[in-house]
Amino acid sequence: MHLPLSISVIFFSFLLYPILVFPATWHHFSKLANLKKGTRVTGIGNLKHYFHRFGYLPPSPANFSDDFDTELESAILSYQRNLGLPVTGKLDRDTIDVIMSPRCGHDDNTHRFVSETRRFAYFAGRPRWVEAKKPMKAMTLTYAFDKNHLINYITEKEIKSVFKRAFKRWSIVIPVNFTEVENYYTAEIKIGFFKGDHGDGEPFDGVLGVLGHAFSPENGRLHLDGDETWAVDFDTEKSKVAVDLESVVTHEIGHVLGLAHSKVKDAIMYPSLRARSRKVDLRIDDVEGVQALYGSNPSFDYGSLLESEKSSSCGAGGCRGVFGLSIWWLWIVTSLFIHLL
Structure with missing residues (x-):
């Protein structure tokens, strides 16, 4: 089969797009x-x-x-x-x-599921921050950035804004506040971007493999892979392997608070996230899980969450692809097209 060159290029580029965002690692x-x-x-x-x-x-x-x-x-x-x-x-x-798919570096089997009807999960022993052991008592956790381990293509101001929004999502639903401090070593939550083996026993593996990891309470370390192409705006960052920083940060904060991975595909605590996809809104599964640890923020409007979840139409890992097809199916079609050319 032979197609005019211009049509071939357009058609090939259209189908190749999902392949370009596949993780090289796996x-x-x-x-x-x-x-x-x-x-x-x-x-x-x-x-x-x-x-x-x-x-x-x-x-x-x-x-x-x-x-x-x-x-x-x-x-x-x-x-x-x-x-x-x-x-x-x-x-x-x-x-x-x-x-x-790219994913969080935490393993999936160091936790137990709460019940058959609830799909959120906790780390072994169900750890949580000590001050939160008194039900409904508001608490404050401090966080700081390792100034020696940031990325240089996103400004520090933008990075801090991303974290502030992500922390806010969790504090809206539980009586926990998050405050930035300058002293990295005394902060309860310690944040940094690292590459490869960085001394915590959980080495990163390069582009689009493990995106980040965070440790359970009361460890407080939250690490992101410095080899990823992080994005705060996909309109500005055109890379096919760009990863939404806010989505991953929101997920890792869930680990810092004590949540393990969820089996709900559209939950924040689901372990995988495709390149150039965005998932930042807490779902019912995330909220029920974290509130079981810390109680509910008295001002939280549960009804608005239910309404939001009803109106959502895409699942975990974003929409499945062009025309609703999975990326895997598009990979097969593209392979056949290349063969025919």
């Missing part, structure tokens, strides 16, 4: 799609490392062979349950799509 897992137990394919061992990193395989597995064995199937089943995916035990399209 994009190679695309070749494992539709595999099931009993198969042996090069690359399955790397997938086992992925599941080990995020809490689905034992700390000291005997090996990371390229066999799709019972242990891997069990890990996939648990992953699918935890992330609200169809529970098939296979590397179906939806599962691979989420595996390849």
Whole structure:
């Protein structure tokens, strides 16, 4: 099949766009799609490392062979349950799509789900900030930035504005206030952008892999990957691999407060976030989870949240793609188009 060059370029660019925003870190897992137990394919061992990193395989597995064995199937089943995916035990399209998505660095299995009807979760032991142990008592947490570990293409003023808005979202729903201070070492919440191995046992992995991580109460460290292309405005930042800073910051503050990952796809505490997507509004699942730890802010209007959630039409990770198709499906179409050219 031959198309006029101008049409080919336009059509190819249109379909290629979703591929360009795929994370390089885990994009190679695309070749494992539709595999099931009993198969042996090069690359399955790397997938086992992925599941080990995020809490689905034992700390000291005997090996990371390229066999799709019972242990891997069990890990996939648990992953699918935890992330609200169809529970098939296979590397179906939806599962691979989420595996390849950029995400938070926290593992998903160091927590327990509250009940079958509530899908928010906590860290083991359900830790929270000490002052909050008195129900309905307002408290203040201080935060500060590591001035030696910021990024230079977004102004400090813009970064601070992003954090102020993100902290405000949480303080609206719980009786906790957040105040910026200058002294990084005495602040309760310590914020910085770091690259690779930065000394906390949780190294970052480059562009569009792990985006950030934060530790449970009362540790207070909140770290973002300095190798990402962070954005505060997608109209200004045109990079195809840009990540919305406010979305990730809002998620990581949830960890600082004691929330673990949610299985609700449109919740702030869902672990993955696609490049060039924005998700900053707390959902009912986030609010119920954090209020169970700290109580409700007396001025919080729960009815407005319910109304907002009713009017929302997109799920976690943003809308699924052009014409409602998943990015994985567009990748297949593009591959076929390239072959035909």
